Amino acid sequence: MTGDPLFADGVDWGDIGIMGIKIGVAFAALLVATMFMIWFERKLISDMQHRIGPNVAGPWGLLQALADGIKFFFKEDLRPANADPLVFRLAPYISAVTAFVAFAIVPIGGVFTDPASPGAVGRGGTVTLFGKETILQVADPPVGILLLLAMSSVAVYGVMLAGWSSGSKYPLIGSVRASAQAISYEAALGMSVVAVVIAAGSLSTQSIVAQQVGGTWWGGSPDDWFLLTTGIVPFVVFLISATAELNRPPFDLVEAEQELVGGFHTEYSSIRFALFFLAEFMNVITMSAIMVTLFFGGPAGPIFFGLTWLWPTVWFLAKVLAFLFVFVWFRATLPRLRYDQLMSLGWKVLIPVMLFWLMFLGLRQLVVDQGWSTLQKVVVVLGLSAAGLALGWSLLAAALRAAKRNTAGEYFEGQDPEAVTPTADAPTGSVPADRALAGASPGEAGPEGES
């Protein structure tokens, strides 16, 4: 069922026109949505923090993001002398473009149920546009959801190259964090997507949504959402990994203001900085939309009256908004993780848990596909799951035990631990003199040196 029905009867100029409209609308809608997302986040977080928030530009400060954007255009575009000119200029575009492209695979509407015949699965997520059947997403390529993984991987280059090419130390640390974080969480993110793909039997987002549409008249019964049919665990892992992938709090180590000043974008100014900012918020929207698509039935939902094609889009927006709220909520509540804690969470918790869960889901799928008897089902699923659980548990325990070692362990390996960790019976509290950098006083040569 993959592919746009628009092209089923060959491609004519009308089809191309419709595609052009869809691309234009998606682009504009995403930009406007980003603008309002910025407003939404700032306003919501102000409420949570007992502040007023933006309230000057436009009614309720709605145009604040637009005003900021215009301001950025008129700011001087600074480039540090040490920066790599080409890469420094390129990096923001990598971030922004990938954020746009990833959104192309999200179905933002389309009638998945047929109100005329309750119980039927409906029209397969299409709407009629200028007399032609089409789907409400820019593209539904056969690789489908893999495009998201590809784009989020490429987006890391934007962040990494930005930090590396700035020729400055704080951005460099930020970019090293970015690459490590993205690689670690990409794995967990990918595996939770695989869980959905196993359940749906397809990579196409269109088909993933269609699978979640129930037989009830109002469609999209939560019983059929992959949230429940894959057993919640993949969703939780996806939510955590997506937060890390988005560099949102509590995983915003890449741009941890208190540690790295601005992180990878410390040296950026003007519209290049705005592009990073834009890409970041756009990615939040895209990830929320993907989560809705994968686990919450996408645009599917009851259609009551009036415009049939409008209702799914309304449901879609409502679901996305719920996730945007969650992301803002995280930011207002949680302290930031430390770098090593982030890595432990990714490698020692999320990936093992997801590996086990994938095995369980795979076995279940195998049993369903083979059409085995109940006894066989129980033996295979429970037996193998138990074996897998035992194996996984022991691996996890080993990993967690390793996590309990001294966090600075690698560096201090082979050293006398007494010399590193202060102990209660240290002689008269003497402090090793080599722990203090001595010498320079204010005004003298700083650590920048003469380089």
Added chain:
Amino acid sequence: MSTATAAAIRRPADAVLRISEEAALEAAVVEDDTTAVTAEPGDGPMLINMGPQHPSTHGVLRIAMELQGETVLRSKPIIGYLHTGMEKTAEDLTFLQGPTNVTRMDYASPLFTELVFCLAVEDLLGTEIPPRATWIRMLMCELNRMSSHLLFLATNGMDLGAVGMMLYGWREREEILRFFESVTGLRMNHNYIRPGGVAADLPDGWQDDVEHILTVLPDRLEQFDTLMTGQPIWRDRTQGVGVITADEAIAMSATGPLLRSTGEAWDLRRTMPYLAYDEVDFDVVVGAYGDTFDRYSIRLNEIRESMRIVAQCLDKMPKGPYRTEDRKVTPPPRARIDESMEALIHHFKIFTEGFRVPPGETYVAVESPRGELGCYLVSDGGPKPQRVHIRAPSFVNLQSLPHLMYGGLLADAIAIISSVDPIMGEVDR
């Protein structure tokens, strides 16, 4: 550079920071038994400059750090960016003008510097101050301790990424500052505590304002507990970070929450009572592990203890004059100046020449929110001090930073700076 050995460069007297970065990196490659840097060329430690303009160095603290990856090795706090020569200025101001000057040192808890200066002056003068003045001072100082610790909670939360906490801390502090404004006329730098008493009596209805603070705050502190104390990420970020033992803390003259976090119950309010602290009931909060979490929870609970003291001040506040009746030290009431020639002369003398303090020297210490705040005062018998030295707890506590940060990660360093809670105005003076 090529002739010097790595050990020579790393000797504290011959600092890494005085050579160029490349040279320092080269030096790091050489086998060195002190830090065991066995890295490959180009993989050595990086010198990074944190501050004086950095979001979380609490003003203008600058720290030169040596980073191995993200692990902090040696570091050096560099101070002086806020130096305004306040101790020297104090020598040109009369004893009555003194509090105006010293109150600007620790801008988060200004009343304590005023208090310690006035206690020192009164010690030299030998003046007895009336009980009401003592209790007012105690009330105001404990409220100030609460506001200072709330400020700590705010900045500490922010430094660890809980940005919401910053606003909540400021919001609660605002309640107290509003009370200060009604009493002293100013939100900070009050110049309220003066030699011989306080500048003005408490305003009418002050009990209601204090009651309001005491009713609002406990709930809010519970909320902080929910938001941070019980929060697993918060615990992971603070427990076991920046550990210091009691012996080490004493060896580095650390005081205040930094020392008490190690389990050493050293609180001047208890160990060397001043004002009327021996007449009120309160607990000295101590930690057990000497880590960042202990320093956080000590401050959080000290707010609760301060609230107990404030409640007792509310009950026991004596009646009577709010400053000494000795007209050689405190000015006469305004109305008396129109009636009495003597009062006019006293008023004129105090505000032109100032009162004379008998020759001598003294050291007085109080427990400020940051630790032992001392004032060493020398008088040559004139109306101005010959020498004023403030023993600033932030300044002394800063020297344990390199030890606390050694071996931690960059993010830990931020948590540690925050947990030491330095006020740069006090450090540089």
